Amino acid sequence: MSSELTPNPSDVNDTDLAHLAHHWRARALRGERQAFGVAQAFEVEQRRRLRDSFYVDLEPDKSAFQTDRPWWKFW
Numbered sequence: 187m188s189s190e191l192t193p194n195p196s197d198v199n200d201t202d203l204a205h206l207a208h209h210w211r212a213r214a215l216r217g218e219r220q221a222f223g224v225a226q227a228f229e230v231e232q233r234r235r236l237r238d239s240f241y242v243d244l245e246p247d248k249s250a251f252q253t254d255r256p257w258w259k260f261w
Contacts, residue, residue, distance in 0.1 A: 192206070192210075192224050193206070195227050195228050195230075195231035196231060198231075200232075200235060203228060203231060203232055203235075204232065206228050207225060207228035207229050207232055210224045210225035210228055211225040211229070213225070
């Protein structure tokens with residue numbers, strides 16, 4: 187991946203990252219060999235950000251079934 191032609195994936199905002207990933211994937215599908223690696227790098231960064239944002243939102247909730255009593259006591 188040539189650094190003078192493409193930005194570092196971690197330095198780009200989410201919208202531009204999606205645009206760049208789409209652009210480079212299209213170039214790779216047209217047959218450019220170097221574009222495949224660049225597209226892969228952008229797509230990996232997109233998946234990493236999506237995965238990280240998904241896990242940040244998940245917090246354990248206390249439901250009606252979760253109580254403070256031990257699991258082996260049924261009543």
